[in-house]
Amino acid sequence: MVAMAETEASSVRLREVSKTFPAPDDPSTRRLVLDAISLSLAPGELVAVVGPSGCGKSTLLRLVAGLDYPDSGELLIGSVPITCPSAERGLVFQDPNLFPWLTVRRNIQAGLVARGLLREKRHEVEDLMRLVGLEVFANAYPHHLSGGMAQRVALARALINHPTVLLLDEPLGALDAFTRMRMQDEVLHLWQARRTTILLVTHDIDEAIYMSDRIVIMTQRPGKIERTISITLDRPRDRSDAEFLRLRGDILEFLHFAGGATAEQRT
Amino acid sequence: MLQSAQDDSGGEEVSQSTAPAQIPVEAQPEIPATSPFNPASTLRWRTLLAVPMAAFVVLAIHFFISKKEPPIETHSYALLFLEFIGVSFVLLTLQPFWAGLRHWMRHMCPIFTGAILLLGAWDVVTSGLRLLPLPYFPGPAAVLRSLINDRVLLLDSTWHSLLLLLSGYTLGVIAGLISGICIGWSSPVRYWGMPVLKVVGPIPATAWIPLAMVVSPSAIFSAAALIALAVWFPVTMLTASGISNTRASYLDVARTLGAGRAYLIFRVAIPAAIPSIFIGLFMGLGASFLTLVVAESVGVKSGLGWYVSWAQGWAEYGKVYAALIIMAAFFSTIMTLLFKVRDRVLVWQKGVIKW
Numbered sequence: 037m038v039a040m041a042e043t044e045a046s047s048v049r050l051r052e053v054s055k056t057f058p059a060p061d062d063p064s065t066r067r068l069v070l071d072a073i074s075l076s077l078a079p080g081e082l083v084a085v086v087g088p089s090g091c092g093k094s095t096l097l098r099l100v101a102g103l104d105y106p107d108s109g110e111l112l113i114g115s116v117p118i119t120c121p122s123a124e125r126g127l128v129f130q131d132p133n134l135f136p137w138l139t140v141r142r143n144i145q146a147g148l149v150a151r152g153l154l155r156e157k158r159h160e161v162e163d164l165m166r167l168v169g170l171e172v173f174a175n176a177y178p179h180h181l182s183g184g185m186a187q188r189v190a191l192a193r194a195l196i197n198h199p200t201v202l203l204l205d206e207p208l209g210a211l212d213a214f215t216r217m218r219m220q221d222e223v224l225h226l227w228q229a230r231r232t233t234i235l236l237v238t239h240d241i242d243e244a245i246y247m248s249d250r251i252v253i254m255t256q257r258p259g260k261i262e263r264t265i266s267i268t269l270d271r272p273r274d275r276s277d278a279e280f281l282r283l284r285g286d287i288l289e290f291l292h293f294a295g296g297a298t299a300e301q302r303t
Numbered sequence: 304m305l306q307s308a309q310d311d312s313g314g315e316e317v318s319q320s321t322a323p324a325q326i327p328v329e330a331q332p333e334i335p336a337t338s339p340f341n342p343a344s345t346l347r348w349r350t351l352l353a354v355p356m357a358a359f360v361v362l363a364i365h366f367f368i369s370k371k372e373p374p375i376e377t378h379s380y381a382l383l384f385l386e387f388i389g390v391s392f393v394l395l396t397l398q399p400f401w402a403g404l405r406h407w408m409r410h411m412c413p414i415f416t417g418a419i420l421l422l423g424a425w426d427v428v429t430s431g432l433r434l435l436p437l438p439y440f441p442g443p444a445a446v447l448r449s450l451i452n453d454r455v456l457l458l459d460s461t462w463h464s465l466l467l468l469l470s471g472y473t474l475g476v477i478a479g480l481i482s483g484i485c486i487g488w489s490s491p492v493r494y495w496g497m498p499v500l501k502v503v504g505p506i507p508a509t510a511w512i513p514l515a516m517v518v519s520p521s522a523i524f525s526a527a528a529l530i531a532l533a534v535w536f537p538v539t540m541l542t543a544s545g546i547s548n549t550r551a552s553y554l555d556v557a558r559t560l561g562a563g564r565a566y567l568i569f570r571v572a573i574p575a576a577i578p579s580i581f582i583g584l585f586m587g588l589g590a591s592f593l594t595l596v597v598a599e600s601v602g603v604k605s606g607l608g609w610y611v612s613w614a615q616g617w618a619e620y621g622k623v624y625a626a627l628i629i630m631a632a633f634f635s636t637i638m639t640l641l642f643k644v645r646d647r648v649l650v651w652q653k654g655v656i657k658w
Contacts, residue, residue: 103555123561133552137574137651149570150562177651197561 045114045124046079046200046233048100053109055095069095071258072109077201082227082234084248086241088291092259093237097203100235101127113201123151126194130206132186134178140189141165141174147197160196168192168222184215188222195226202227204236208243216240220247224271241287245280246273253290263290346405351395353416358387361423368431369444379451380444387419441621449621450628457610457629464595464606464633467523471530472591476584479535483542483583487576488568493543500539508533508590509597516602526598533594534587541583545576578652581645588641592634607633 053073056066069092077083085093098104099111102121111118113125121127134143145161148154165171168188178186187207194202204223208216224247227234238244244251245267253263265287269279362384398405422443428434430442441449450457486496508529519525549572557571573580599608607630614622 098555101555101559103558121555121558121561123559125559127556127559129552129556131552133550133556135553135556135571135574137577139651146557146562146570147560150557150560150566177653179651179653193556193560203559 047114048077048201048233048235049112050075051110053099053106053111055092055099055104055106068258071260073259073261075252075261077233077235079233080231081250082236082248083250083252084236084238084244085252085254086238086244086287087254087259088256089239091254091256093254094205096259097127097205097235097237101125101203123147123197124199125201125203126197126199127203128190128194128205128207130209132190134186134189136178139175139177140170140181143178143189144192144196146193151197164192164196184211184219187211187219191223199232201233201235204234206238209239216243223247241284242275245283246275251287253287346398346409350409350412353412354391354419355388357416357419358384358391361419361426364423364431365426365444368426380447383447438618438620441624445621446624446628449619450625453622453625457626460605460607460610460626461629461633464599464608467526467603467606468530468591468595471527471595472534472588474527475531475534475587475591476538478531479538479583479587480542480580482535483539484546484568484573486539487543487546488572500536504536504540508594512598512601522602522604526603529598530591530594533590537586537590538580538583541579541586542576545579546572549575577648581649584641588638
């Protein structure tokens with residue numbers, strides 16, 4: 037049972053997942069947003085999804101989180117279908133979405149309070165605050181925090197539940213370049229320490245190459261997986277490494293080509 | 304004072320270390336203006352002497368005007384002004400040693416001066432020039448006399464008004480919060496509840512008075528119910544809108560953290576709706592004042608509203624104005640208390656929204 041929890045429970049499998057939304061210009065028709073997406077994440081794997089905006093990356097993440105339902109296809113955590121949100125799948129948005137009425141400490145505790153575990157696990161809150169370097173701000177309200185700190189709180193809030201799968205929806209997208217690089221290292225550090233499975237949605241190709249084991253490239257209208265690239269560079273990775281730059285060039289070229297192709301199709 | 308200053312500097316430290324580019328620009332112009340610890344903050348003599356000077360001038364005018372009046376009439380009024388002068392001189396001597404007091408005086412002296420001059424103008428227009436017909440417009444001295452002579456009854460009336468207001472308001476707020484939360488959270492309740500709210504709510508509570516008089520066993524009870532009704536509508540409306548406008552992403556986040564329905568309602572939707580709920584509470588308070596006074600002057604045989612109509616019946620307009628003054632103080636005190644409660648509850652909004 038325990039062995040299964042470690043291996044099986046943190047794998048993610050998507051089989052032929054499709055999702056439609058009402059078209060914005062004509063609500064009577066539905067637009068295909070995700071077209072037969074199949075994707076598996078091994079336990080402890082960090083997979084990045086990149087693609088142009090509007091390709092359904094975030095929708096994909098919401099489906100895995102259980103906040104939305106697919107029109108067809110199957111989503112599994114281990115061998116259990118995803119039917120509703122669960123504390124085992126932590127989600128961090130681009131906007132930290134901290135509860136503004138709670139202090140930093142109470143924001144981080146929220147998961148424990150929600151599950152009625154605060155009394156027995158209170159000590160973990162302090163540990164986690166120290167881990168993300170926020171002890172000093174424990175009693176500050178979110179509006180006092182900078183973007184980077186707020187995002188760290190959001191991360192800590194998701195981690196308090198010890199999720200087996202962490203879903204990151206452009207979590208560092210709103211940060212300045214330096215903060216972002218530092219945060220990338222922090223996330224990697226946490227990932228290596230906890231061996232969580234991470235599904236990272238990003239529009240930053242450098243970030244995807246720097247962080248992930250595998251990059252999934254999506255194209256838009258409808259969102260489809262066009263290509264999957266395994267990144268075998270040694271960690272910690274060097275952003276100016278020749279292989280790094282070659283990968284970057286490859287992906288950029290591919291995305292440009294894909295973008296150009298759809299542009300042609302449209303005209 | 305010290306405590307709050309420390310809090311301020313603590314908060315500032317947080318902001319500065321986190322967003323060095325933004326916060327100082329916002330904060331800097333504010334600090335020298337409000338800081339009571341600014342060493343250069345001495346008050347100008349003009350500010351300090353404005354209150355006693357104004358009081359002195361108004362008092363002099365009063366003596367000049369009231370020569371024809373019987374002395375008992377104006378004795379307490381003169382005494383009041385002497386007190387003004389005395390207190391302002393005491394404050395004047397204390398202020399060099401007390402920065403907080405200095406800060407307060409800088410802020411309040413102009414207002415007090417204005418109020419005193421206004422009293423003087425009233426005195427001149429009524430007792431002095433007799434421009435307004437008596438007994439409808441007595442001078443300030445006569446009103447003060449009524450206030451002092453009838454203080455026991457006024458105090459008793461205020462007490463009864465307070466009891467009635469609080470019971471009606473509390474009832475209305477509780478009912479409004481419950482119905483607002485239900486309507487805001489649940490679609491079926493909204494479907495059935497909203498039309499009722501939209502049709503019944505806008506009827507002024509006072510329009511129900513004829514019905515309330517027939518139905519209810521006692522006037523007090525029906526007055527409390529009417530006040531509750533007046534409060535219920537805005538509180539329900541704004542609670543419902545606050546709850547249903549909760550940012551979807553807060554709810555999404557909470558659900559991925561393992562939140563159940565109770566957490567989503569009580570720990571996410573309601574806190575997110577609190578700013579809106581407070582607007583409803585303020586609107587409800589205003590409506591409750593109105594309903595209270597009307598109900599008291601129509602059916603209930605106690606309270607400030609009753610006092611006003613009773614005094615008017617005897618053509619004792621001095622007492623009417625005295626009751627109005629008490630009402631002003633009474634209602635604005637309650638309003639201020641609600642503001643204080645709001646500031647306490649919404650401390651997390653500090654610096655985000657100013658209203």
